[in-house]
Amino acid sequence: xxxxxxxxxxxxxxxxxxxxxxxxxxxxxxxxxxxxxxxxxxxxxxxxxxxxxxxxxxxxxxxxxxxxxxxxxxxxxxxxxxxxxxxxxxxxxxxxxxxxxxxxxxxxxxxxxxxxxxxxxxxxxxxxxxxxxxxxxxxxxxxxxxxxxxxxxxxxxxxxxxxxxxxxxxxxxxxxxxxxxxxxxxxxxxxxxxxxxxxxxxxxxxxxxxxxxxxxxxxxxxxxxxxxxxxxxxxxxxxxxxxxx
Numbered sequence: 511x512x513x514x515x516x517x518x519x520x521x522x523x524x525x526x527x528x529x530x531x532x533x534x535x536x537x538x539x540x541x542x543x544x545x546x547x548x549x550x551x552x553x554x555x556x557x558x559x560x561x562x563x564x565x566x567x568x569x570x571x572x573x574x575x576x577x578x579x580x581x582x583x584x585x586x587x588x589x590x591x592x593x594x595x596x597x598x599x600x601x602x603x604x605x606x607x608x609x610x611x612x613x614x615x616x617x618x619x620x621x622x623x624x625x626x627x628x629x630x631x632x633x634x635x636x637x638x639x640x641x642x643x644x645x646x647x648x649x650x651x652x653x654x655x656x657x658x659x660x661x662x663x664x665x666x667x668x669x670x671x672x673x674x675x676x677x678x679x680x681x682x683x684x685x686x687x688x689x690x691x692x693x694x695x696x697x698x699x700x701x702x703x704x705x706x707x708x709x710x711x712x713x714x715x716x717x718x719x720x721x722x723x724x725x726x727x728x729x730x731x732x733x734x735x736x737x738x739x740x741x742x743x744x745x746x747x748x749x750x751x752x753x754x755x
Contacts, residue, residue: 527582530568532558534578535621541576542624546632573638576625579614580642584649586610591653600657601673601712604650605705608681611646612701615685619693626689643678650674673712680704 536557540549551572555565569575590607615622629639651674658666684704688697 526568529558529560529564530578533560533565533568534575535618537572537575538621538624538628541628541632546572546628546635573634576628576635577638577642580645583610583614584645587646587649599709600654601677601709603657604654604673604677605680605708607653608646608650608677609701609705611681612685612688612697615688616693616697623689623693626686643682646681647674647678650677669712673708676708676712677705680708 533554537549537554540553540557544553549572551565552562554572554575555562558565565575569578587607587610590610591603594603629635651670654673655666655670658669663669681701681704684697684700687700688695
């Protein structure tokens with residue numbers, strides 16, 4: 511009897527995702543148990559049941575493995591933008607897309623909590639996290655700029671940059687509060703509240719900017735301790751005031 515050849519795990523897209531996550535889970539567990547510096551790439555590969563060469567097919571360094579699903583989330587966000595109803599408010603589309611980040615954290619609570627601890631104590635991982643958040647924000651800004659420009663907003667670049675920053679800030683606020691609670695808070699309710707604040711502050715009539723809007727710059731000076739709702743409210747009020755001039 512001839513045996514059917516076994517398919518290698520990494521030979522399919524689903525298999526590759528599975529392997530990336532296995533490596534990420536192994537890395538997080540080893541970092542938490544033995545320390546980041548003491549854990550080697552060989553340790554991670556062995557714990558995931560693969561060789562060193564396989565590790566390097568997926569990641570350039572052990573810093574990268576902690577954010578294994580980053581590229582997947584970006585691709586999913588871009589898919590949300592591509593398939594969104596053109597009549598839907600762009601801010602609502604953007605907040606729906608960035609919610610994928612929260613969903614990915616909530617789906618893997620144990621990994622998320624360990625990663626949170628690591629990024630607060632290992633400078634290189636904290637830098638990697640900052641770069642990850644920056645990429646999400648740039649993806650949001652590109653989408654919003656295209657939508658605002660298509661609606662005839664002469665200040666599309668400025669509005670998109672400010673709106674993307676506010677959405678990213680809301681996302682980070684909800685995520686960090688949830689992580690500090692040990693995952694006990696209702697992340698969906700918190701996200702709805704935060705993103706509603708952003709949408710209310712930046713929403714424009716019929717998805718289009720005011721006909722009297724003039725391009726300009728909005729400068730807000732706020733303390734880092736200022737609550738999120740106040741940050742969003744004040745930025746939104748400043749933008750509406752600028753549009754009414």
